[in-house]
Amino acid sequence: MSAIRLENLVKRFGGFTALKTMDLSIADGEFMALLGPSGCGKSTTMNMIAGMERPSEGRILFGDRDMSGVPMGRRGVGFVFQNYAIFTHMTVRRNLDYGLRMTGRPAAEVAKRTAAMADLLGLTDLLDRPAAGLSVNILQRLAIGRSAVMEPAIFLLDEPLSNVDAAFRAVMRTELKSLQRQFRQTMVYVTHDQLEAMTMADRIAVMDHGVLQQVGTPLQVYNDPANIFVARFIGAPGMNLLPGRLAETDRGLAVDLGPLGLTPPLPAPLAAAARGGKAEVTYGFRPEEVHLDPEGAALHLPLLLTERIGARNILHLGETGDAVRAVFPAGATLPAGGTVRFAPAEASVRLFDTASGRAIRGV
Amino acid sequence: MNRSPVFEVFRYAAILIALAITLVPILWMVSMAFKPVAEWQATGAALTWVPRTPTLDNFRFLFGQSGSDLIVALDRTAGKPILSSLLSASVGTLIAMSAGTAAAYGLSRFGSGANLPLALIQLRLFPPMAVMIPVMIMWAFLGLMDTWWGLALIYGIVTLPFAFWLMKTFFDDMPKEIEEAALVEGCSRWRVFTRVTLPMMAAPLAAAALFVFILNWSDYLIALLLTTREWVTIPVYMASLSSSMTGQLYGAKAALGLIAAVPPVILGVMIQKHLVRGLTFGALKQ
Amino acid sequence: MTMADRIPAPAAQPRADAPETARLGFRLTLPAQILVLFISVFPLLMQLYISLTDWSPLAGVSWPHAWEYWNSFANYTDILGDGRLWSALWRTALVIMVCVPVEFLLGLALATLFVDDFPGKRVAYSVLIMPMMVVPAVAGYMFFMLFQSGGPVNDILSWFTPEPVTLAWLSDPTLALVAVMAADIWQWTPLMFLILLAGLVGVPDDQLKAAALLGASPWARFRTIVIPRMKTIIVIALSIRVIEAFKIFDTLYIMTGGGPGVATETISVYIYKITTQDLIWGYVAAIALFILIALSVAAVWAMKRMAK
DSSP states (O other): OOOEEEEEEEEEETTEEEEEEEEEEEOTTOEEEEEOSTTSSHHHHHHHHHTSSOOSEEEEEETTEEOTTOOGGGSOEEEEOTTTTOOTTSBHHHHHTHHHHHTTOOHHHHHHHHHHHHHHHTOGGGTTSBSTTOOHHHHHHHHHHHHHTTOOSEEEEESTTTTSOHHHHHHHHHHHHHHHHHHTOEEEEEESOHHHHHHHOSEEEEEETTEEEEEEOHHHHHHSOSBHHHHHHSTTTTOEEEEEEEEEETTEEEEEOGGGOBOOOOOHHHHHHHTTSOSEEEEEEOGGGEEESOSSSOEEEEEEEEEEETTEEEEEESTTSOSEEEEEETTOOOOOSSEEEEEEOGGGOEEEETTTOBEEOOO | OOOOHHHHHHHHHHHHHHHHHHHHHHHHHHHHHTOOHHHHTOOGGGOOSSOSSOOSHHHHHHTTOOOSSOOOOOSSOTHHHHHHHHHHHHHHHHHHHHHHHHHHHIIIIIOOOTTHHHHHHHHHHSOGGGGHHHHHHHHHHTTOTTOHHHHHHHHHHHTHHHHHHHHHHHHHHSOTHHHHHHHHTTOOHHHIIIIIIHHHTHHHHHHHHHHHHHHHHTOOHHHHHHOSSTTOOHHHHHHHOOBTTTBSOHHHHHHHHHHHHHHHHHHHHHTGGGHHHHHTTTSBOO | OOBOOOOSOOOOOOOTTHHHHHHHHHHHHHHHHHHHHHHHHHHHHHHHHHHTBOOOGGGSSOGGGGGGGBOTTHHHHHHHHOHHHHHHHHHHHHHHHHHHHHHHHHHHHHHHHTSSOOTTHHHHHHHHTGGGGSOHHHHHHHHHHHTSTTSHHHHHHHTTSSSOOOOOGGGSHHHHHHHHHHHHHHHHHHHHHHHHHHHHHTSOHHHHHHHHHTTOOHHHHIIIIIHHHTHHHHHHHHHHHHHHHHTOOHHHHHHHTTOSTTTTOOHHHHHHHIIIIIOOHHHHHHHHHHHHHHHHHHHHHHHHHHHO
16 A cells, blocks of 8 residues: 555644645656745655654545554654665665665575675675775665665655766666666656656645645646746746736737737637636646747737747747747847737737746636 | 663763763862851861852962961962962963964965974973973073973973964964965965964964964963972962961962963863864864 | 874974074973973882882971882882772773763764764764763763663663562662763763864865765775774864773762762772872872873883884
């Protein structure tokens, strides 16, 4: 039973509430990423799943089993710390077989399982070397192997790649993902890097300031953000978000963005949902979905600078260059300067209530 | 780590016991210091932890204003021993800190005096008794016997290792960039040391000086051997207080012990952050 | 907090202004060098000289004339036959072998209780470290008063027995030794507590948590993670304490004067007595050199072992 369910989870530290009423279900064998900026409560959540912290309210279930009161040594979870927490005063072997020895497994079994895990992770040659001073890549494998050898149903990883060079990160991401497929455990992965979450997770739980913002597949949180926070956080650069007011035009409901101009008319389902509601809305669209110099209604902003980074070009539009960003592939023809006329692709337009941040979804 | 309530109870119980054991001897001495003569030798049922009639007589006795029942004449009041302890400990600290800080800086920044670390540790390795005879002879020869400045000199030498090692680790920990910046601006190295480094080191210097002072103030053996009458320090004086008529002057000695013990305890608590570093010669920091 | 490698080796960097720095460095270290020389060279030579004589300050001639009492190595052979000396050394060893382990274990136990935060921790910590800052001579007197036959220790013990306890601690050879050890343990356990706590705090919390998650019990974590990582600190703490315990004098002398008889006479007390009472300084010098050599050999041996 390795599904996880968090029910009404609250965690307070003295007067400070780190986690406010979190409800989350993680399926058996799923790779769930807890994504959010520092202080959003993701590590706190994971520590509670592991048993390192006790919830102030609510409960955690593994399958049908309520984990309240089960000490952390008996939950059957594997945990990979941010800095790996390798026992640097021991050899690789003693690290790998630590859990097996501490739980009193017979020596023959310990040796067999350790050897198998070492083989799986390519650590066999290093078994009798001191664990200190090994490369980060090896340490990550060792950290995973040390937990994996206990065959836990649930694996928890706390930002394991944050101490790794950017160059290595891609490599290690792939390794981690393939290991998860191999072991078929439920994996909960804490990160502040949305790219990591997007590439590795089956589903992402986006959190901010102790509140769960949205849970969904990478595609869902990308295409259909539940609120302004998620829209801005996911994607690099994040969604363009322009506050404005609803305005009826002769071609339909549009958004008046003030100095930027009037947007093209909203797609019908969105307009239907927005009409009659609050007038202050935020107009959103992905930077990759921008058409330059379209026919019909368009927005205009001055071009501040163009970032050319190999396969992509990023146009920074606006007085300070951060009002709107537009991303184009390398070969595209781009304006050299001056005022740019542009409009988002109709399918990519998103609307949010400016006050609450919540998405206005089309009916 | 989450601790179970059982553990918390156990922890508090253990700590309370430890606190009690720590405080009992001290409190007994404090209590005795305020007890009148009649209660000094109380035993059995009469033994009290709090004086029945607390009095400052013991302290008055020490300073020459004889109290009620003590018909003993002291050959001196406690004033001079206190002065002797103060002077010898302070000047000794000055000597140790001056030589030690300078040498520590020289080693830390310029690599001079590479023999000093080992030599100074060896100084602390051997029992003082093993070297006191030559010291006594030298001091007698130099006319330093039974003087507070003679004591100050030997104190300065004996605590030099602590001053040196403490300051050396502090200097090693201090980033060199600030000094280098001053050097680039044209200061001579000596000026850098006196105008830049030392002021920045005011807090560690103070802590090290207090640490050394405590050690000097606490000495007994060296003062015992090097002073006879004039400039005995508090511990020596305290040990010598006795009377054939009233037996051990418990109260008076306790009062004197209190006077001697209070300053180092207060100073020690003040610098507790640095105690580990001082006691392990910088091998460990807190 | 980390264990810094404090092996006495300087880190000298050659600089463009090398001559100036070398001169300044020399001048800065000069006072310390002079003081060290002052206290080591002359005393050593002088002791070497008079250790080969029968000289005593009572002899009527000043020490440079000690050669008149030349007896070459007689003092050194006397050392071998000096029962009182060897008893004193044995007693010192006994004190070390009892007190240091007890101080270590008690200090470690206390330190484990202070690793987490709890209300009142600061105050408790400040109080618990007080004993080691009490002037040792005063501590000696405190315990002298405590162990009087009509005193508080017997009083407290009487709470637990049907009849009042009237042990004559300081008049009984064995009890006096116990009392002296109790005083030492009282005064120096806080030192072990202080140092070991600093070491305990340095054990990475992550590793302890990782071990717990892998199923290790608190005792197993202590055994496999805490103690191994504290090895160097433990060695330092024990070394410091053993060296200081060897020198024990102040507290003990004031408590018992080395008595009753010679029951609590440690090596420093013995040397003190024959220096100030018997005044056989030639012999004392020989003992001093004997100890100096023995300790140097021990120190070198210990350093070799640690380097491995």
